[in-house]
Amino acid sequence: MNFDYLIDHRDEVLRLTWEHIQLCALAIALALVFAIPLGVLITAYPRLRVSTLVILGAIYTIPSLAFLAFLIPPVGLGRQPAVIVLAAYAQLALVRNFQAGLSGVDPNALEASYGVGMTAWQSLTRVRLPLALPVLIAGMRIAIVSTISLATVTAWINAGGLGSLLFDGIAFNRPSMILAGTVAISALALGVDLLLRLVERMTPASRALHQART
Amino acid sequence: MNKLDGQHNPPVNAIEYDRVSKTYPNGSRSAVSDLSLTVERGKFVVLLGPSGCGKTTLLKMTNRLIEPNSGTIRVDGIDIMSVPAPELRRRIGYVIQQTGLFPHMRVEDNIAVVPKLLGWDKRRTSARIDELLHLVGLPPDAYRRRYPAQLSGGEQQRVGLARALAVNPDTMLMDEPFGALDAITRSKLQLELRRIHQELGQTIVFVTHDIDEAVRLADDIVIMRGGRIVQAGDPLEIVTDPVDEFVSDLVGASDALRxxxxxxxxxxxxxxxxxxxxxxxxxxxxxxxxxxxxxxxxxxxxxxxxxxxxxxxxxxxxxxxxxxxxxxxxxxxxx
Amino acid sequence: MDLIRGAIDYIQENQERFLDALTVHVRLSVYALLLGILIFVPLGILASRWSGGPALVGIVSAARVVPSISVLFLLYPYRREIGQIAPFWDRNFTLALIALTLLAGPPLIINTDAALRGVAPSVLENAEGLGMTGSQVFTRVQFPLALPVITAGVRTAAVEVIASATFAAFIGVGTLGRFITSGLTLYDFSLLLVGAIPVTLLALGAEVSLAGLERLVAHPA
Structure with missing residues (x-):
């Protein structure tokens, strides 16, 4: 096993990396369409919290290959079922963190925001969201990073991305391809993780905490 | 007490509660029932009573954080229900126990919240921040750029006070603001508050369950129980002449030393x-x-x-x- | 519905084949999980008491970004060597077992370490104050208190292992995943479900039963 493929075919690896990013971006975009309202909903109605998270947890438990198999009959092959599966898996991390972030805001700060005369919208945009932001971003980070890893299997149904290097490597018996795919996916995931950790730290709420500690 | 040229004079009474009641949906008994009270302009009024007596509910109804089921509350002669709640609240200073400072904002931004809501320009706001920090005993150079988490409990409460005073409100509502502080810091801040009140002369409604605090601060003490007023009067009157056993227990009138x-x-x-x-x-x-x-x-x-x-x-x-x-x-x- | 009927028909007609795949899948998963617990829970215990523990846990957490399927596929070129470890088994089975055991590692190490570190120092101090020895404090106080969180790690690992066992079909191990892969190859939708439904039920079953166990070992607060 060696890095030959990664070095000799870096253009191909880069092309597949870009494809991988697109696939994940689509999945996360679709995931947010559902996760944001769901997170807000179970923050507003805490009674729905447990049942919602149980359902999302059950979805998360479905093995990915089985999940794809379920989608092949109605949706077929390619990017579409892959995006659906990845978006479904991302729900748990997103919704759980959105809820935790939004309801974790100090109730005193919220009361004070109304007390000083903020409207509901001002209280949301100037106090609740900024204070929840680090947790919201953490949820996005966890979801995005795991999506990048999960988007490997989806190459099996021709969704493209770096996973194709793994399947081709097995099919053509080229270990170097498997290694190239693994390294690229891991590097991409770790890079995005690092980047989003930095973003998380730059939020006003984190800066305030960080300064207080030093 | 009104001067003859009363044209521009505000009404004598800063706050009037007129047969105010509040029942919570899940509560078996009402939090405040049929309560009437008049707070004169410039007075420091302390609402005193055990937890659950309705004092905080009464306070929060004054700036519509809680809305009454019936009755009328007038601030400066105007029915509070006739003004949009945010607008009403911007005119009334509000301080709560756990400071309610916004942790993601620096001290200066916390104080500037209401001026910003009211659209003050930067220079005026900035000058006001310095002025207020001086007033509450925090040197601006050292404190403006700090975050709440970098302040002690007493300092946080001073900032909370400064924020409430930002647009020089005629009326201040304070909900056990010093309740979480240690005894020494508390009495220090009580003195400062007293001084600020004498200096600025706002009307203050202050909630506490601490009789000593009430005696130290109040022009008038209003004692509440079960959503009603049990006794109201100046501190000396209250501690020396409790109307019933409840009040005498509460104020510890048997304690001659007090x-x-x-x-x-x-x-x-x-x-x-x-x-x-x-x-x-x-x-x-x-x-x-x-x-x-x-x-x-x-x-x-x-x-x-x-x-x-x-x-x-x-x-x-x-x-x-x-x-x-x-x-x-x-x-x-x-x- | 026709698809499901088709799947049931297939199972009835190929009972032996189905049971065989189910057995391989369960056996592979159980072995990997047990082996994982045997190796990684002690490693987590070490991590929780060793100064380099947090660094180790950090590395293990970072390693989770490696796709599960990669672990299987990366070992595949070494199937000959791996096969010699356990000559009495099919070499691909041994290979899959090693891969799945590795995949069980991160949740077991991370949860064991966090669980043990999560026990309040005051509780441990109290136990010492009562005259317990170091090992008594660990076996009678710290470990029992950490058990629910460790069990949660076992649950995560179990679900991961069951799911990844389907991937073993890609390298020629006859788990339930084989029906899914050949279902796609033959474009036989019923065959897809013959693999997908039992595997999903296995994963959910493991999740639910281990969550139950977690509650059982939890001390009422």
């Missing part, structure tokens, strides 16, 4: 007889009887001398006189 702390020693002193040698232990005549008693008991003295501003002995405080006053109503004994 009563004595409200009386200046000179009011119960006996005159110095000509040729008589005054006691060696001297105290200013303005000392309160409780403190004077402390001196006597501490040194085993039967009597101490009281001195006027110029240092002359003006009277003698006898232990017997203190005993008498402690046993009877001091007002009767002194008036």
């Amino acid at each position: 009563r004595l702390s409200l009386i200046e020693a000179r009011t119960i002193a006996t005159p110095v007889h000509a040729g008589e040698l005054p006691p060696l232990e001297m105290r200013p005549e303005t000392i309160d009887v409780r403190a004077a008693l402390g001196v006597m008991l501490g040194r085993g003295l039967e009597r101490i001398a009281l001195t006027g501003e110029d240092g002359d002995v003006t009277g003698i405080l006898e232990l017997d006189a203190v005993r008498t006053v402690a046993r009877t109503h001091p007002i009767e004994a002194t008036v």
